[in-house]
Every structure is written in C-alpha cells, then in structure tokens.
Amino acid sequence: MKISKTTPxxxxxxxxxxxxxxxxxxxxxxxxxxxxxxxxxxxxxxxNGYPWGLWVVVDIHITAAIGCGGYILAVxxxxxxxGEFHTLIRPALVGSTxxxxxxxxxxxxxxxxxxxxxxxxLPWNINLNSVMFEVAMCMGLYMIVLWVELVxxxxxxxxxxxRLKTFNRFLFxxxxxxxxxxxxxxxxxxxxxxxxxxxxxxLWQTPWISFLFLLSAxxxxxxxxxxxxxxxxxxxxxxxxxxxxRRLAKVLRWALAGYLVVRFADLIYRDALMAVTETPARTxxxxxxxxLYALPLIILVHPRWRGNARLLFLSAICLLLAGAVLRFNxxxxxxxxxxxxxxxPTAMELLxxxxxxxxxxxxxxxxxxxxxILPPRIKTVQNGSVPSNAGAVTG
Amino acid sequence: MSIKRRDxxxxxxxxxxxxxxxxxxxxxxxxxxPPNAIGMLYDATLCIGCKACMVGCKDANDMPIxxxxxxxxxxxxxxxxxxxxxxxxxxxNGTAEVKDRETDGFSFVKRHCMHCVDPGCISVCPTSAMRxxxxxxxxxxxxxxxxGCRYCVWACPYNVPKWDFEDAFGQINKCQFxxxxxxxxxxxxxxxxxxxxxxxxxxREQMLAEAKRRLALEPGSAYAYPRxxxxxxxxxxxxxxxxxxxxxxxxxxxxxxxxxxxxxPFENLDLPILPERSYAGVSETIQQxxxxxxxxxxxxxxxxxxxxxxxxxKEDEE
Numbered sequence: 001m002k003i004s005k006t007t008p009x010x011x012x013x014x015x016x017x018x019x020x021x022x023x024x025x026x027x028x029x030x031x032x033x034x035x036x037x038x039x040x041x042x043x044x045x046x047x048n049g050y051p052w053g054l055w056v057v058v059d060i061h062i063t064a065a066i067g068c069g070g071y072i073l074a075v076x077x078x079x080x081x082x083g084e085f086h087t088l089i090r091p092a093l094v095g096s097t098x099x100x101x102x103x104x105x106x107x108x109x110x111x112x113x114x115x116x117x118x119x120x121x122l123p124w125n126i127n128l129n130s131v132m133f134e135v136a137m138c139m140g141l142y143m144i145v146l147w148v149e150l151v152x153x154x155x156x157x158x159x160x161x162x163r164l165k166t167f168n169r170f171l172f173x174x175x176x177x178x179x180x181x182x183x184x185x186x187x188x189x190x191x192x193x194x195x196x197x198x199x200x201x202x203l204w205q206t207p208w209i210s211f212l213f214l215l216s217a218x219x220x221x222x223x224x225x226x227x228x229x230x231x232x233x234x235x236x237x238x239x240x241x242x243x244x245x246r247r248l249a250k251v252l253r254w255a256l257a258g259y260l261v262v263r264f265a266d267l268i269y270r271d272a273l274m275a276v277t278e279t280p281a282r283t284x285x286x287x288x289x290x291x292l293y294a295l296p297l298i299i300l301v302h303p304r305w306r307g308n309a310r311l312l313f314l315s316a317i318c319l320l321l322a323g324a325v326l327r328f329n330x331x332x333x334x335x336x337x338x339x340x341x342x343x344x345p346t347a348m349e350l351l352x353x354x355x356x357x358x359x360x361x362x363x364x365x366x367x368x369x370x371x372x373i374l375p376p377r378i379k380t381v382q383n384g385s386v387p388s389n390a391g392a393v394t395g
Numbered sequence: 396m397s398i399k400r401r402d403x404x405x406x407x408x409x410x411x412x413x414x415x416x417x418x419x420x421x422x423x424x425x426x427x428x429p430p431n432a433i434g435m436l437y438d439a440t441l442c443i444g445c446k447a448c449m450v451g452c453k454d455a456n457d458m459p460i461x462x463x464x465x466x467x468x469x470x471x472x473x474x475x476x477x478x479x480x481x482x483x484x485x486x487x488n489g490t491a492e493v494k495d496r497e498t499d500g501f502s503f504v505k506r507h508c509m510h511c512v513d514p515g516c517i518s519v520c521p522t523s524a525m526r527x528x529x530x531x532x533x534x535x536x537x538x539x540x541x542x543g544c545r546y547c548v549w550a551c552p553y554n555v556p557k558w559d560f561e562d563a564f565g566q567i568n569k570c571q572f573x574x575x576x577x578x579x580x581x582x583x584x585x586x587x588x589x590x591x592x593x594x595x596x597x598x599r600e601q602m603l604a605e606a607k608r609r610l611a612l613e614p615g616s617a618y619a620y621p622r623x624x625x626x627x628x629x630x631x632x633x634x635x636x637x638x639x640x641x642x643x644x645x646x647x648x649x650x651x652x653x654x655x656x657x658x659x660p661f662e663n664l665d666l667p668i669l670p671e672r673s674y675a676g677v678s679e680t681i682q683q684x685x686x687x688x689x690x691x692x693x694x695x696x697x698x699x700x701x702x703x704x705x706x707x708x709k710e711d712e713e
Contacts, residue, residue, distance in 0.1 A: 039563025048476060048557045051545035078703040079404065112543025112558055112565060119540050125522040128686065129679045132546045133521035172706075176699035180692055187415040191681055195515055196550045197648075197674035198667065210681070214415040338554040339665060340474070 006090055006153070006372040009236050013366055021358040028355020031348045032109055040112055043348050049341020052331060058353045059106030061189055061327040063360075064139060066320065067099025068221030069228065070146060071182040074175055076251070085244060090153060090373045091232065091364075092225050097146040098360045104143050106356060107136070131191045138185035145178045153371050186217040193330055201334035202272035203286055208262060209330070215259045216323045222252040223319035228364075230313045232374060235365070241375075246307050249315070253300040256319070260293055285325065285333045292322030407698025413684075413691035423679040425649040425672065426513040429532035432652055433572070434599030435510075435586065436606055439657035439664065440495045440636040441593035441620060442503040444483055446470075448585035448594060452481040452507075455573055455584035477559025480570045481507040481585055486663045495636050495658025502657060504664035505585070505594065508555045508570035510534050511673070513649035516547035516556055516569075518675035524567075525556075532599070532652050533574050538566040552648050552667050552674060572652075582623055592622035592631045599652050601625055606642045606656055609635070649673030 035043035046053045069092035076082050077089060108114055119125050120136055127133050152171075155164040190213025193200050206212070226245050233240045267273045276286050296315035299305045306312065332343070368374050449470065453460065458478050460470035472479040484506055489499035514534050516525040524541035527534050536556065547556040547567065559565035573583035581587070586596040595602065605625060612618055612635040619630040636658050643661045644654035648669035655661070662668055685691055 037563065039560070039565065040558075041560030041565075042563070047560060048474070048548060049554070051548035051558060078706045079407070079699065081706065083706070110544075112545060113538075113541055114543070115564075116540075116542050119522045119524075119542055122522075122540075125524075125540050127517075127520055127523045129518050129675075129682055130521045130546075131678065131682060132519060132544060134682070134686070136521055172700055172704040175703045176696050179699050180696045183411050183414050183695065184692060191678070192546075194681060195519055195674050195678035197515075197552060197677070198669070199550070199552065207681075211415045338474070 005087060005375055006156075007374070007376045008157075008371055009369045009374055011236075011369055013369060018362055018365065021362045024351075024355045024358040025362065026355075028352045028358070031352050031355070034348070035109060035352075036114070040110075043346070045343055045346050045349070047341055047343065049337035050332070050335070050343035053343055054345040054349045054353055055106055055110045057328050057331050058324075059356050060103050060110070061331065062324045063099050063106065063356070064103040064189065065186065065217040065220045065323050065327065066224050067096040067103065067146075068182060068186065068217045069093075069224040070096035070149070070221075071179065071186075072218055072221030073225060074179050076248075078175055079179070082247075085248075087241065087375045088225055088229065088244060091228055091368060093146060093149050094364055094367050094373055095224060095228055095360070097143075097150055098363045100139065100143040100146055102356050102359060104140060107139070109352075131188050131195070135185045135188040135192065138181045138188065142178070142181040142185065145174055145181060148174050149178060153373055157371050182217070183214065187211065187214040189213050189217075189327075190330070196335075199336050200330065201278055201282060201336070202270065202275045203267070203278075203282060204330040204334040206266050206270065206272070208266045212259065212263060212326070213330075215255060215262070216326055219252065219255050219259060219319050220323040222248055222255065223316040223323075226312060226316040227320060230309070230316070232368070236368075236374065238374065240309060242307070242309055242312075245309075245312055249300050249306045249312055252319075253297070253306070256293065256297045256300065260290070260297065263290070263293075281333055282329075285329050289322060289325040289329055292318045292325060296322075404698060404702060407695050407702065410691045410693070410695030410698060414695065421680075421684065423676050423683055425676050428512050428599060428650065428652075429528070429530055431530050432512075432532040432599040433577075434597055434602035435572075435583065435653045436595040436597070436602040437505050437653065437655045438593050438595070438606075438609065438620075439502050439504050439655065439659075440638065441591045441631070441633065442483070442505060443591055443593075444485065444503040445590065446483050447588040447590060448505065449479070449481055449483060451584035451588035452570075453479075455576060456480060475506055475555065475557055477557045477561065477565060477568045479557075480568060481505065484665055486659060486665075488663075497659045497663065500659065502659045502664060504655075504657070504666070506553075506555075506665060507585075507653070508534060508572070509553050509644060509651035509653045510570075510572055511648060511651050513673035513675050515550050515552060515648075515673070515675045515678075518679055519546045519550045521546070528574075531577075533572040533577075534569075535571045535574060536567050536569055541567055543567070550674075552669055586623055589622070591633075592620045595621060595625070596623060597625050599654075602654055603642060603645060606645075606654055609656060610638050610640060610642070614638075646671045649676065 040046055044053060073085060073089045073092045077085050108117060111117060151167055152164060187210035190209040193205060193209055229245060232238055276283055296318045299311050299315045460467060461472040461478050462469060472482055475482045484504050485501060487501040488497060491501040493500045495502050510533060514527060517527055521544060522540045522542055524537045525547060526537060545558050548558055556567050556569045558567055576583060582596050586594045614635050614637045616635050617632060618635050619632050621627055622629050622631055639657055639660055642654055643666060644651035657664055
C-alpha cells in the first residue's frame with residue numbers, strides 16, 4: 001500500500017457541530033448509565049410482547065448494515081479486482097469500524113444479563129443451531145477484524161514502515177475474514193426471524209429473508225460509501241471523485257434490480273402480497289420500504305441521472321433509509337405480538353440511539369482529521385508538493 | 396487474470412451463495428417425543444376459573460403476587476410475566492351466557508409453558524440456557540448461562556418465556572413443570588390444587604389417550620372425570636360438553652407435552668394455529684445446510700484468501 005496517497009485532513013477538532021454532537025453522546029452515555037443501574041424495564045418501553053425494540057433494530061441491525069462499506073469495497077477491490085477503488089477503502093473502513101463497535105456495544109447494553117455476556121463464548125454453552133449464536137460470534141469477530149484493518153494507517157501515522165511491511169504480508173488473511181464474516185452475519189441477521197414463524201407477517205417472513213437481508217446490506221454498503229464520500233466533499237472541500245462513484249452506481253444498479261426482482265417474485269410466488277392489507281401500518285410501511293428501493297433504481301438506470309452528483313447522493317440516502325425501513329418492518333411492524341401488547345420507544349431509547357449515531361459521526365471526523373485516511377484535497381499532491389491547508393497537524 | 400484465479404473465485408462464490416440462499420431439501424425433521432415423556436392434559440370445559448392453580452404455582456415457585464393496587468391483597472396478574480408462570484385467562488363473547496360456547500359464551504384457558512416436543516426456545520438460545528430433559532422432556536431454563544437476549548421471548552410461538560422487566564438484574568422465567576416437586580414424588584402444584592380435574596398429570600401417551608376418550612364420548616352423557624392423575628379414585632362426575640374435535644398439542648408445531656381440550660376454537664383461547672412442521676426444524680434446516688461442517692464458510696474463506704493474497708499490495712499498480 002502506498003502511503004503517499006492518504007493524509008490527515010487536519011483542522012480544528014473542537015468545532016461547533018463536534019461540540020453539539022458530543023453533547024448528544026454525553027446524554028446517551030448518561031442514559032446508558034441509567035439503564036445499567038435501573039434496568040431495561042425503567043429505561044425502555046420494552047415488554048414481554050415486544051421484547052426487542054428500537055435498540056435491537058437501529059443500534060444493532062441497522063448500524064451493522066450501515067457498517068458494510070468496508071465489506072463491499074473489499075469485495076470490489078480484491079474479488080472483482082478493481083484496484084482503482086482503493087482510495088475509498090480507508091474512509092469506509094473507519095466508518096465500518098465505528099458502526100460495528102457501536103453495534104457490539106449496543107448489543108451489550110441491550111442484553112438483560114450483561115454481566116453474564118461471556119457465557120456465549122464458553123465451549124459447553126455453544127448452540128450451533130442458534131442463529132443468535134452465529135450472529136453474535138461473527139459480529140464480535142468482525143469488529144476485531146475491522147480494528148486490525150485500521151492498523152496500517154496507525155503504523156503510517158507513527159512512521160513504523162518496517163512493521164507496516166510485515167503486517168501487510170498477513171493482510172490477505174484479514175481481508176478474507178473481513179468478507180466471510182459479514183456475509184455470514186448479515187444473512188444471519190435476516191435468518192433470525194425464520195424461527196418466529198407466523199409471529200412475523202408473510203410480507204417479511206420468507207425463506208429468502210437471509211438473502212434479502214444480505215443483499216440489502218450490500219446495497220447499504222454501496223450507499224454509505226457514496227454518502228460518506230459526498231459528506232467528506234462537503235466537510236473537507238475535497239474534490240469529488242465522481243467517476244469512481246458513477247462506476248459504483250453501475251454495480252449498485254444491478255444489485256438493486258436483483259433485490260427488487262427477488263423481493264417481488266418471492267411475494268408473488270408465495271401469494272403473500274395480500275398480506276399488505278393486514279394493518280394500515282403494514283400497508284404504509286411496506287409501500288415506503290419499497291418506494292425507497294424503487295426510486296433510486298429509476299435514478300440509477302438513467303446514465304445521465306446516475307452521473308449527477310446530487311441525484312446520486314439522493315439515491316444513496318434513499319437506499320440507506322430503505323434498508324433501515326426493511327429491518328424496522330421485518331422486526332417490529334411485521335411482528336405479531338401476543339394480544340394486548342403495544343410498543344413505542346421511550347425518549348431515553350431514542351436519545352441513546354441518536355447518541356450512538358453521533359459517536360459515529362464525531363469518531364469518523366476525528367480520525368480523518370488526525371490520521372491518514374482520506375486522499376489529499378488537491379490533486380497536485382501527487383507530484384510531491386504538500387498542500388498548504390492540509391496535513392499540517394501531524395507534525 | 397489467470398484461469399486459476401477464476402476457479403478459486405467460483406469456489407468462493409459457491410460458498411458465499413450457500414450462506415445466503417434458501418436451503419434445499421435434507422431437512423432437519425421434527426424432534427421425536429422423548430421415551431418417558433410426561434404430560435399434562437388441560438380440559439378447559441372442566442375449568443371453573445377458580446385460579447387455585449395460580450396460587451399453587453406461586454407457592455410452589457416462591458413467587459410474589461402481582462397487582463396494580465396501592466396495598467395489594469389479591470394476585471391480579473393479567474398475563475404470564477417474570478413473576479407469574481401460570482395464568483387463567485377468560486374468553487368471552489357477546490352476552491357470555493353459556494360456558495364453552497363460541498357465540499354469546501365464555502371459556503377459561505390456562506396458559507403456561509407447553510413443553511414443546513421440538514421447542515423453539517431451545518433452538519434459538521445462543522448459550523444453551525434452555526434445555527429439554529432427554530428422558531421426560533421437561534423444558535427447563537438455566538439462568539446461570541443466560542445472557543438475557545430475549546430471543547426466546549421473541550420467538551416462542553406460545554409467548555411463554557418472560558423477562559422480568561421490573562428487575563434491573565432480572566432473568567427469564569417460565570413454567571418448569573414443577574420439576575423440583577416431581578423429583579420429590581409430588582405432582583405439579585397446579586395439578587395438585589385443581590379441584591375439578593381440569594389439569595391432569597400423567598405420561599404424554601396417557602394424556603393423549605384420555606383426551607381422545609373424552610372426544611369420543613356422547614355430549615350430554617355423564618363421565619367420571621379423573622382428578623390429578625388417571626388412577627386417583629377421587630373422581631368428578633360431570634356432563635360431557637360439546638368439545639371442539641381437536642386435541643391441541645398432539646401435532647401443533649411438532650407437538651407439545653401439555654395438551655388441551657376446549658369447547659371453543661383454540662384460536663379464541665390465545666393459542667396459535669401452527670403447522671405440524673416445527674419452526675425450530677425450519678430454522679435449523681437452514682442453519683445446518685449452510686453451516687454443515689463449516690464447509691461453505693471455509694470454501695469462501697479459502698477462495699478469498701487465494702484471490703486476495705495475489706491482490707494485496709498491488710492494488711495501486713493497475
């Protein structure tokens with residue numbers, strides 16, 4: 001890996017947005033403290049009809065899917081052999097690392113007997129039939145893999161060239177694991193609902209749910225790469241590498257078309273489309289979910305629209321929301337609780353989820369400002385000249 | 396790009412596809428009934444809703460009463476919970492005039508763990524904290540191994556396991572068939588306290604036979620219903636009601652060890668309509684096909700390692 005191609009963005013850490021987001025994080029930390037002292041019953045509106053709520057859906061399922069940027073770029077670069085996308089992988093890995101770390105922390109906060117969490121790793125407790133076991137193990141391991149994948153920028157930052165070389169020799173193993181593990185647990189996160197049988201509406205209870213969750217996670221991976229790219233352009237005034245994003249959009253177009261074909265072929269084949277009228281909430285949420293998939297497809301199939309930075313950004317946002325709504329629907333809206341139970345998250349649940357998303361944003365900003373993650377702002381840096389406004393803080 | 400690389404890619408793609416696509420045949424079939432399966436027969440038509448079984452259950456399991464009152468004196472639990480393992484519920488329709496009639500009638504139902512033949516809670520538990528006795532088939536929960544993920548609460552088709560949300564350091568609670576009393580040679584507390592024989596204890600086989608005997612009786616005729624166990628001489632003479640012609644729990648979701656009879660359709664009694672194929676079997680078929688000997692993940696990993704080992708470090712030289 002050539003080190004000259006990435007550089008710290010530099011600049012002030014303690015900006016006003018940073019301080020505001022830090023406040024949100026502090027609130028979330030305080031509320032999590034409350035949760036650990038007073039319990040899930042006091043902190044959340046979870047109940048024995050809806051034992052899984054906002055934290056499971058947003059902070060585990062959706063956050064992990066948003067963390068698929070590193071995964072899809074690893075596939076694009078190393079499996080599909082497109083080395084030119086390498087400039088995008090470091091920022092994607094940073095985003096993924098934060099996402100997965102938070103998803104694991106959220107899982108720890110959501111389990112009712114957190115002091116007992118190590119029981120899942122004890123050999124005599126292993127239940128290979130449990131989808132939860134597979135998902136928990138893979139998500140934990142993948143979080144470690146992601147942190148290891150961030151070792152190269154750290155070694156560069158501290159000028160450890162020799163160690164970097166040694167490390168890179170084993171990088172192929174880490175990268176391979178970094179593709180296998182998300183393939184396993186992103187499909188597993190969908191397979192979680194199979195065992196609930198008729199407790200899940202036929203709109204979402206399908207033998208294809210693993211495939212749909214995996215493919216939608218892959219789509220979200222593409223979307224988050226485009227989304228992050230656009231934000232770093234806005235935030236750091238970098239040049240937009242539109243040609244790269246256009247090419248990603250071309251692949252994304254096929255993934256998206258494939259997703260919608262499988263989604264509706266399955267619904268029609270199982271004669272499940274009528275379930276859309278089960279409840280008004282299901283009608284509305286099913287339509288929103290699929291509209292959020294259909295709209296970007298319309299944009300992405302048109303070469304001119306696909307090439308438009310704004311429309312591409314809009315497509316990415318739609319697809320991130322679509323994946324989020326799919327997960328929310330499959331786990332909450334499509335869930336048939338026992339009679340008499342309702343669930344709506346408490347303000348505490350919402351603030352914790354918001355705070356955890358804020359961690360991701362400020363963590364990402366901090367790391368790209370201090371460590372060599374992003375390509376330099378000005379093209380001329382390739383000739384060796386250091387841009388006057390970047391990289392000054394590394395010393 | 397060499398041909399060899401292509402071959403390895405194929406292996407990797409096949410491995411990856413196996414991980415996510417719907418599972419083909421070679422299903423994990425429903426689990427068998429354990430050799431000495433014990434059973435309970437609950438006949439809703441005999442139940443008078445006295446809730447003596449609920450009191451017995453709380454006594455036997457040392458559990459507090461539940462109430463919304465300021466100074467509670469009665470147990471007024473409205474559903475099974477972390478503090479209530481067994482509950483009598485009421486179905487009523489219209490004028491609720493006649494017992495065991497769907498229209499303008501009413502019925503009680505006793506809800507607690509069904510002790511499935513092929514339990515979903517055991518299939519889902521990531522730490523094996525739910526276990527089924529291989530001999531008598533009792534499904535027990537072991538909090539010392541539980542991490543509190545509540546997957547069992549979420550997945551149980553009968554909504555039986557309950558997390559104690561009132562306790563910051565709580566646990567899952569569910570009926571354990573009074574296994575602590577059975578080892579002392581006692582009956583399950585709910586059966587022991589039942590004054591009418593609505594709850595009956597025996598082997599699963601005996602209970603199924605007794606249930607079918609009752610279904611074959613002429614409605615309106617007299618029958619000496621056994622109390623507690625089949626051989627208890629203290630019987631309860633009653634008129635045979637119009638039963639719904641179904642032994643609930645014989646096959647539902649792979650069968651249960653608690654089986655039920657009723658005079659109103661079971662779906663009115665908070666009991667789900669389930670296919671014979673257990674959901675645990677469906678889910679485990681997928682898991683076992685995908686992860687059989689970990690072949691698919693290993694194929695994927697091996698293929699990827701081959702491909703990436705040739706790529707890493709060269710990505711900028713394209």
